[in-house]
Amino acid sequence: MSDMRMANIDKLTLEIEKLLADAEVTGALPQVEDRDASWEVRISDDGLTAYLDMYPAVGNGVSPDPLGICTELEEMGIRRVDRDRVMALVTLCDSGYPASGEDAVVARGVPPESPSPGRVEFLVLMERAKRSEDDEASVDWKNLWLTPSVHEGDVIAKIYPPKEGTDGVDVYGNALPAASHTFFRIRYGDGVNVSEGEDGTVEIASARTVGQPVFRDNVLDVDPLLVINGDVNISTGSIDFTGSVLVSGSVLEGFSVKAERDVNVQGWVYNARVQAGGSCSVKGGVTGERSLLLAGEDVRVGVVEYAEISASRKVEVFVYALFAMLEAGESIYVQGRNRRGVVGGTCIAGACIEALSAGSPMESSTQLEAGRDPFQARILQELDRKKEALLAMQKKIEQAILSIKGTGPNFDMDTLTEEEKGKLFLLVQYHGKMKSSVAELAARIDDEKRASIAEKRIMPRIRIRDRVYPNVTLKIWGQTLVVKQQEFHVSFFMDKDRGVIARGGF
Numbered sequence: 001m002s003d004m005r006m007a008n009i010d011k012l013t014l015e016i017e018k019l020l021a022d023a024e025v026t027g028a029l030p031q032v033e034d035r036d037a038s039w040e041v042r043i044s045d046d047g048l049t050a051y052l053d054m055y056p057a058v059g060n061g062v063s064p065d066p067l068g069i070c071t072e073l074e075e076m077g078i079r080r081v082d083r084d085r086v087m088a089l090v091t092l093c094d095s096g097y098p099a100s101g102e103d104a105v106v107a108r109g110v111p112p113e114s115p116s117p118g119r120v121e122f123l124v125l126m127e128r129a130k131r132s133e134d135d136e137a138s139v140d141w142k143n144l145w146l147t148p149s150v151h152e153g154d155v156i157a158k159i160y161p162p163k164e165g166t167d168g169v170d171v172y173g174n175a176l177p178a179a180s181h182t183f184f185r186i187r188y189g190d191g192v193n194v195s196e197g198e199d200g201t202v203e204i205a206s207a208r209t210v211g212q213p214v215f216r217d218n219v220l221d222v223d224p225l226l227v228i229n230g231d232v233n234i235s236t237g238s239i240d241f242t243g244s245v246l247v248s249g250s251v252l253e254g255f256s257v258k259a260e261r262d263v264n265v266q267g268w269v270y271n272a273r274v275q276a277g278g279s280c281s282v283k284g285g286v287t288g289e290r291s292l293l294l295a296g297e298d299v300r301v302g303v304v305e306y307a308e309i310s311a312s313r314k315v316e317v318f319v320y321a322l323f324a325m326l327e328a329g330e331s332i333y334v335q336g337r338n339r340r341g342v343v344g345g346t347c348i349a350g351a352c353i354e355a356l357s358a359g360s361p362m363e364s365s366t367q368l369e370a371g372r373d374p375f376q377a378r379i380l381q382e383l384d385r386k387k388e389a390l391l392a393m394q395k396k397i398e399q400a401i402l403s404i405k406g407t408g409p410n411f412d413m414d415t416l417t418e419e420e421k422g423k424l425f426l427l428v429q430y431h432g433k434m435k436s437s438v439a440e441l442a443a444r445i446d447d448e449k450r451a452s453i454a455e456k457r458i459m460p461r462i463r464i465r466d467r468v469y470p471n472v473t474l475k476i477w478g479q480t481l482v483v484k485q486q487e488f489h490v491s492f493f494m495d496k497d498r499g500v501i502a503r504g505g506f
Helices: 003-026 066-075 083-094 374-405 418-455
Strands: 038-043 049-055 105-108 119-122 155-160 192-196 203-207 211-216 219-228 239-241 244-247 256-259 263-265 268-270 273-276 280-287 292-295 299-305 308-311 314-317 321-328 331-334 342-349 352-358 366-370 461-468 472-476 479-482 487-495 500-505
Touching: 049 066, 049 083, 066 083, 083 105, 155 219, 192 219, 219 239, 239 244, 244 256, 256 263, 263 273, 273 280, 280 292, 292 299, 299 308, 308 314, 314 321, 321 331, 331 342, 342 352, 352 366, 366 461, 374 418, 461 472, 472 487, 479 500
Parallel strands: 219 244, 239 256, 244 263, 256 273, 263 280, 268 280, 273 292, 280 299, 292 308, 299 314, 299 321, 308 321, 314 331, 321 342, 331 352, 342 366, 352 461, 366 472
Antiparallel strands: 038 049, 049 105, 119 155, 155 203, 192 203, 211 219, 461 487, 472 479, 487 500
């Protein structure tokens, strides 16, 4: 029993003795009635704890029988009864002290052990620093343009595999099932070696070769990394690589860099083409009307002048964009410098455009459009084109079949030569395939259109941190607004009730 509880009981005993002494003096002492000791069993709500609350006998009442109590507990179906604890509680009760709460626990079950979902502890840089859309100060500018890389044998990560939970048992011996959980499973690519840690509970992933560590879709791998020390020029030729490419210099005019994963250019891109299946970053900038940057994920660039940039997800420009064409499936961000943000050109983004400024004092024609994913529109156009081509081919096959059939209402196979029968058989096969392909394309077109409608649940917005100049055209969901006079710290969005572009604070 705790010291605090013992002190409270001693204090209560002194008060009772004083009360009885006063009552004996005044003759008001009541007649004591004999009362046997009593006890009661309580089970916690989770079924894991059994309490034996005991109340001492009064006068010549009968003391509790520990063996009888243990027998009755077992007859109630309670398992794991602590007989020594029951005996101690009976002894305490005989001394005149009641028992309850945690002091009266006589049986405990085994709680279920929760499953462990597993986790990954990365030991190297896995991705470039990201710009927070809410807090620009959180950007790690030192690592902004770094391409993560590892050497052979470098430890990339420690993986703590998931563990199943274990069932528990309540005080009655009933099973308490462990909580269910969808486990986080890690798979490994060909670029990593996996070994077991010293304690056998941790997996150690290390690089098998020099490359870029990546973790996507729960797959840990090291992509091949091609490093070009210097410029991409006549001495290197154009680059076409299966992994990621790091160019320490620039990509000169007329050359190209293509990579199935990421491309990182530490210098500039001069009238050249860069295509990345993943993300693309150009620390210096992109300049020239024949310059083109294409990325399956994001594009990050310093300066854009007269060039075209297209990214499936985000485009981030950290200085300014001058008479450029910027396209992004999700968002475009132009940080700007010296009040120069988007000067001339066109920006099209599926969701949001944010820039320091738009237009110029010379009222350069500038167009900003949000709420239209240019990639989805192209996909629909391409699918429609393929569908029309298949329908045209299907019609030609039908005409070829009719030419074999002749002028009669039905096929007369007996009048056909073996060659004609063979041609007819192939044409019918092709016709069936064309029909199935058309149906598949139609279903995919419907899916794309539904996805386009679903995207409109996200409210597109154009945000200008400093100022927007006259002659800037804004488009949102097909509606157009031309800025007539200079405006400051403003955002533009669609007023659904009125069906027009409305203004608000930045």
